[in-house]
Amino acid sequence: MNLIIPMAGKGKRLRPHTLTTPKPLIPIAGKPIVQRLVEDIAKVTPEKIEKIGFVIGDFDEEIKDKLKEIAREVGAEAHFFVQEVAEGTAHAIACANEILEGKVTVAFSDTLFRADFRLNPEDDGIIWTKQIEDPSAFGVVKTDDQGVITDFIEKPKEYVSDQAIIGIYYFKKGEDLREEIDYLIKNNIRAGGEFQLTMALENLKNKGTNFTIGTVKEWLDCGNKEITVQSNSAYLGFLKGENLIAKSAKLENCEVIEPVFVGEGTEISNSTIGPNVSIGKDCKISNSRISESLIQNNTSLEGVDLTNSMIGNFVNVKGQPKSVSLGDYTEW
Structure with a gap:
């Protein structure tokens, strides 16, 4: 099976963090969003993932190397496809036409989930959904x-269903999807100015493809700072009971309220950490209280009282407000 992950978006709602790090590489519970996504998809499919097509923007070699590593960890080969102009969900998938063949899963990179089903590779197609109260902003x-x-309905103005499409799709015949997307693009068939995947899905359905739904228990978004912090907290909850504190981390005179992730080489003293806190590697934290927060790598915090916060890499903060969103290399 091949896996295609469109991830070329600018992540504007998550700035300043995405000014230096692509959104799919932002860590959730200690691992990049895209790594969590790949690992979770691998868990629910009985078939080996052969190729992962990352549809990217202008990413540097260091980021590509990280994506190659993520692919290798699930036994797959990484392929890169550049989307120079964003023209909709179908257009993003079309960038990876080269591997859009055979059994294919498509997963958009800002989606995390919990599911209690196993994908059946013999189904024609599976659309992963979540039952929500207000589906008007979703397909x-x-x-x-x-x-x-x-029926597939894109952002219905009136209620027609509460099964929202979360952004993960399985196709038994990737070639059929490729053909329908190519038809949309060659004939400039758009909705809302973009080439929409739901239009290709509707055409496939009308030609006899039977799509079923795979309902997920939890659907986590990583759109902006508030939602990303919430998703980090929720994902830590999934991992509760696991040992999430690195062996090389040093905690002295600390109270840890689980779940908490602490990365390699981080030193924490005279502090209360948790619940629902992720701290990256090589951080130094002292005389602080931190809860419901996501802190990346090489950051120094002294005398802070933080909650509902997101802090980037190489940040220095001393005794400041309770809720902040600070990008890389900030001094506060």
Whole structure:
């Protein structure tokens, strides 16, 4: 099976953090979002992932090396495809046409999930959904009594279904999807000015592809700072009970309220940490209280009382406000 991950977006809502790090490389519970996504998809599919197509922007070699490592860890080979202009979800997938063949899963990179089902590779197609109260901002699906999808609706103004499409799709025949997307692009068929994946899915359905739904228990977004901090907290909750504190981390005179992730080489003293805190590697924290926060690498915090905060790499903060969002190399 091949996996395609569109991840060329600018991540503007998560600035200043995405000014220096692409959003899919922002850590959630100690690992980049895209790594969590790849590992979780590997857990729910019984088939080996052969190739991972990362649809990227202008990423440097260091980031590509990290993505290659993520692919290797699940036994896959990384392929890179550059999306120079964002023209919709279908256009992003079309950039990876080279590997859009055979059994294919498409997963957009700012989506994390918890699922209790196993993907059946013999199904024609599976659309992963989550039941939500207000689906008006999302694409949704309608199904018949057998659970087969009968309609795809993009951002309905009136209620038609509460099954929101979360951004993960499986296709038994990737070539069929490629053909439908190529048709949209060659004939300049757009919705809202963009080439929409839901239009290709509707065409496939009309030609006999039976799509079923795979309902997830949890759907975590990483759109802006507030939501990313919440998603970090939720994902730590999934991992509760695991040992999330690195062996090389040093904690002295500290109270740890689980779940808490602490990276390699980090030193913490005279502090209360948690619940729901992720701290990266080689940080130094003293005389502080931190909860519900995400802190990246090589950061120094002294005398802070933080909650609902997101702090980048190489940041220095002393005794400042409770809720902040600070990008890399900030002095406060």
